[in-house]
Amino acid sequence: MKALEIDNLQKIYRNGFQALYGVNLTVNQGDFYALLGPNGAGKSTTIGIICSLINKTSGQVNVYGVDLDRDPAAARMHIGLVPQEFNFNIFEPVGEILINQAGYYGIPRRLARIRAQENLERLELWDRRFDMARELSGGMKRRLMIARSLVHEPKLLILDEPTAGVDIEIRHSMWNFMRELNATGTTIILTTHYLEEAESLCDNIAIIDQGVTIEQTDMRSLLDRLNLETFVLYLDRELCELPDCGDYRVRLLDGNTMEVDIDKGHNLNGLYKRLSECDINVLSMRNKSNRLEQLFVSMLKNNGNNNQAVVK
Amino acid sequence: MRLSAQYNAFKTITIKEFLRFIRIWVQTVVPPAITVALYFIIFGELIGSQIGDINGFAYIDYIVPGLILMSVISNAYANCVSSFFSAKFHRSVEEMMISPLPNYIIVAGYVSGGMMRGLVVGIVVTIVSMFFTRIEIHNYGITLAVFILTSILFALAGFINAVYAKTFDDISIIPTFILTPLTYLGGIFYSINMLPEFWQTISLVNPILYMINAFRYGFLGITDIDLTIAFIIIVLFITGLFFFALRLLNKGVGIKP
Numbered sequence: 301m302k303a304l305e306i307d308n309l310q311k312i313y314r315n316g317f318q319a320l321y322g323v324n325l326t327v328n329q330g331d332f333y334a335l336l337g338p339n340g341a342g343k344s345t346t347i348g349i350i351c352s353l354i355n356k357t358s359g360q361v362n363v364y365g366v367d368l369d370r371d372p373a374a375a376r377m378h379i380g381l382v383p384q385e386f387n388f389n390i391f392e393p394v395g396e397i398l399i400n401q402a403g404y405y406g407i408p409r410r411l412a413r414i415r416a417q418e419n420l421e422r423l424e425l426w427d428r429r430f431d432m433a434r435e436l437s438g439g440m441k442r443r444l445m446i447a448r449s450l451v452h453e454p455k456l457l458i459l460d461e462p463t464a465g466v467d468i469e470i471r472h473s474m475w476n477f478m479r480e481l482n483a484t485g486t487t488i489i490l491t492t493h494y495l496e497e498a499e500s501l502c503d504n505i506a507i508i509d510q511g512v513t514i515e516q517t518d519m520r521s522l523l524d525r526l527n528l529e530t531f532v533l534y535l536d537r538e539l540c541e542l543p544d545c546g547d548y549r550v551r552l553l554d555g556n557t558m559e560v561d562i563d564k565g566h567n568l569n570g571l572y573k574r575l576s577e578c579d580i581n582v583l584s585m586r587n588k589s590n591r592l593e594q595l596f597v598s599m600l601k602n603n604g605n606n607n608q609a610v611v612k
Numbered sequence: 613m614r615l616s617a618q619y620n621a622f623k624t625i626t627i628k629e630f631l632r633f634i635r636i637w638v639q640t641v642v643p644p645a646i647t648v649a650l651y652f653i654i655f656g657e658l659i660g661s662q663i664g665d666i667n668g669f670a671y672i673d674y675i676v677p678g679l680i681l682m683s684v685i686s687n688a689y690a691n692c693v694s695s696f697f698s699a700k701f702h703r704s705v706e707e708m709m710i711s712p713l714p715n716y717i718i719v720a721g722y723v724s725g726g727m728m729r730g731l732v733v734g735i736v737v738t739i740v741s742m743f744f745t746r747i748e749i750h751n752y753g754i755t756l757a758v759f760i761l762t763s764i765l766f767a768l769a770g771f772i773n774a775v776y777a778k779t780f781d782d783i784s785i786i787p788t789f790i791l792t793p794l795t796y797l798g799g800i801f802y803s804i805n806m807l808p809e810f811w812q813t814i815s816l817v818n819p820i821l822y823m824i825n826a827f828r829y830g831f832l833g834i835t836d837i838d839l840t841i842a843f844i845i846i847v848l849f850i851t852g853l854f855f856f857a858l859r860l861l862n863k864g865v866g867i868k869p
């Protein structure tokens with residue numbers, strides 16, 4: 301079952317700016333799906349169209365087999381959205397925001413109260429239910445939007461940069477929450493600028509650039525395309541010069557740290573052996589760069605987009 | 613969306629709107645009560661006592677229905693325009709846009725909220741007027757019908773204003789430059805029979821004149837215009853504005869890029 305199918309989606313705004321030239325996406329039920337792209341690539345426009353916040357110019361969107369044009373109400377029933385920017389009434393109490401959201405989906409008020417309590421408790425906001433939304437911290441506001449998006453129990457949850465601007469602790473608790481949600485069968489589409497977030501959470505990925513889908517595949521196949529990885533090794537003693545490492549391309553960063561480039565298909569065992577022969581032990585090691593980030597930048601370059609500043 | 617679900621959604625917007633203006637009652641309910649009390653003191657007691665009777669009624673009694681309806685008009689309008697524009701401003705309107713809510717439920721919900729504020733303020737103002745004069749209602753049915761229909765009409769007008777508004781200035785321009793002059797010139801303080809013939813004819817173009825006169829008939833049993841025409845005009849305006857508001861939402865004017 302396809303949770304979302306987008307075919308040749310195009311959008312030209314009233315001022316003549318064309319944001320989408322032909323976006324195609326297929327998201328399967330149960331996917332944890334990353335939708336990536338630099339700023340202005342068309343991610344938010346695509347999400348806006350899926351969620352009926354933006355009128356499309358042409359193309360087709362199906363949500364769980366329902367054509368958004370033919371039966372928008374049925375399609376919308378399946379979707380929950382956590383937008384990039386806060387979009388609730390800051391002068392409304394937290395609890396009422398959820399109860400009202402449930403009401404918009406036709407849920408009776410009694411059940412809406414129960415759902416609001418369940419979701420506020422899950423997101424640790426129940427104690428703040430009588431507070432005005434403006435009194436919440438930034439992280440709490442993000443959690444409020446997640447709780448609100450779940451109140452009608454959507455099958456497809458779209459999270460548009462949900463962890464932007466939140467501290468590491470909250471980000472990790474959000475990741476765990478999203479994983480749990482996905483494990484219970486909710487299809488998740490995540491857009492983020494934190495590529496390590498996409499790499500660690502998502503199984504499938506699409507990259508949009510300049511209004512077109514330039515890549516759509518599963519995360520493993522994409523990462524397999526990396527031809528070269530760089531590792532940083534921390535050594536147990538200080539070196540004045542590089543030992544003989546054979547074919548391995550190594551560089552000394554400082555006395556105790558060295559860097560090695562490994563081609564696809566090669567391993568580090570030979571290097572460890574040579575270092576060991578020289579009585580050098582490796583204390584620890586890390587991958588120098590985020591693998592997805594490397595790929596992302598190179599794909600954008602190939603697509604003619606040199607705006608690397610967007611990669612955080 | 614099933615009918616029962618639509619009803620739940622409608623109820624949700626109505627309750628949300630009701631709680632919104634009740635939560636800020638000092639800004640929404642108290643000011644019209646004070647304003648009307650001042651009108652009664654100045655125009656009713658001080659100046660009114662010098663004016664004498666109009667159509668057989670003391671001046672203060674003559675202006676009571678118009679002043680009540682003026683409060684209903686301005687508050688029904690203000691509720692919709694400020695609430696829907698705020699929803700656009702905070703982008704909380706997106707909460708409704710992503711839901712399966714049909715657009716006519718959104719319009720109906722906001723109008724119902726505006727009508728509730730019109731009713732609450734109307735009742736408060738009526739109570740205030742009881743401190744200045746003895747109110748007797750000539751025809752409860754007509755009074756209530758005009759009360760409800762007028763608040764629906766101006767709630768719709770406020771909603772449309774909010775759809776088009778891009779700044780907070782835009783939501784005060786219509787009330788200041790159109791609504792207030794039309795209300796004052798709609799015969800709250802005078803009978804159009806007191807005007808020269810030319811101005812009488814011009815006054816007939818003002819839709820608020822029909823509402824105030826129909827409402828005055830409900831209270832006092834006197835009117836300058838035909839009641840049937842008044843009701844036809846009110847219903848026509850409501851129908852026209854409702855479908856216009858719906859068309860704006862369907863096209864996404866002011867809310868969907």
